[in-house]
Amino acid sequence: MAEDLAFAAERSFLATELLTWLWFRCEVEGGEFDLDGGQVALVVEDGLSLASWDDDGPRASLRGGTPTLRPEAANALGGGLVLRRARFVAARGDREWHFALDGDTLDLLGVKVPEPPEGEEDDAVDALAEKLAAGEELRGIVDALYAQFLELRLSKDWDAIEVPRLADWVKAKLDRAWQTVGA
Amino acid sequence: MLVGKGALTTRCFRVSGKNPTPKPEKIAERLEQLAFAGMGEAEEGAVAGWIGPEHLFDGDFEPTRLVRGRYFTFALRVDTRKVPGGLLAAHLAVEVAATKEAEGLEHLSASRRRQLKADLKRRLLTELPPVQRAYGVFWNVHSRRLFLQSTSKAVVEQFTALFERTFDLEVAPHAPGVTAAEWAREHGALDALKDARPLLLGTAARNGDLAAVG
Known part of the structure; x- marks a missing residue:
């Protein structure tokens, strides 16, 4: 049992990789994911915290002004940093969640759940129950994204296809950053 | 609520x-x-x-x-x-000085200081509301x-x-690691999980003849 837990704890880096992979998928493929509960669109919104795998290594924080497109973000990725925390927007149909996702624990932080549809505010619907259910629904969405990531991450396609694509993405971001810095 | x-x-x-x-x-x-x-x-x-x-x-x-x-x-x-350490230390300094003056002493023994400190702490605890x-x-x-x-x-x-x-x-x-282990067990991917190592994206990018922007 203790051995199992130690093994699992050593693999928690996969959650951190999930965040960088979501960023990549959002930029390269538009951020739409087919999940069991329906399609979800995802955007990396703000509040990027990047860090190296080494706890004592460099860190970078970027806020405001579309930080995912800033040269500093490209430079951080090119320097080997991974996304440790970020604010996302997730949309299912016309419902939107704004939240931060922690790359160490996959905890959901500061979640703003979808507003109730117009005209329903005064109904007998229990607003608190709806809010808690929307919070749990987001938990389900993130868990499903993680499962989808694990399916790819633990397949042969990860090293053969996805890692080169991720490297190309970083290269393209760095090229754009060079152009921006040089302009 | x-x-x-x-x-x-x-x-x-x-x-x-x-x-x-x-x-x-x-x-x-x-x-x-x-x-x-x-x-x-x-x-x-x-x-x-x-x-x-x-x-x-x-x-x-x-x-x-x-x-x-x-x-x-x-x-x-x-x-x-x-009791905040700084608050206790400040009260103790005042109390030690007052005791030395009242009793005409140059020094207080360690045990006497300990006793004063314990009495002060007890008193301060009754005065401080809990957070x-x-x-x-x-x-x-x-x-x-x-x-x-x-x-x-x-x-x-x-x-x-x-x-x-x-x-x-x-x-x-x-816990993401436990979730990964359960997923891998269920889908026959435990070996792949055991072999998984953190993604070194910077290295992968540099191997593609990249240089970081200065």
């Missing part, structure tokens, strides 16, 4: 054990047994207990008011009282998932210990 207040920051737990889906009446009864009972006047440290979902002084565990939709709602209250905090809990008993409105390590530990003592159930935080 404590539960669900503001933007939600939560740690998710899975509930397991002999009877992981107790009835609302049973949950309410158990919560009441370990309800927050207050802190002694000069007690130091932390005291934890359950309260209702509304506010810090909510001690009403009537099941019908705790059930909201598919959730059973309540809150963890933790009161802490500690009162509460953290909402919502429990989807059917899905066996529970959400605590805190991610603080200390609060999570207090919650876990009190929950397990209250319900005789196990509660395990959502």
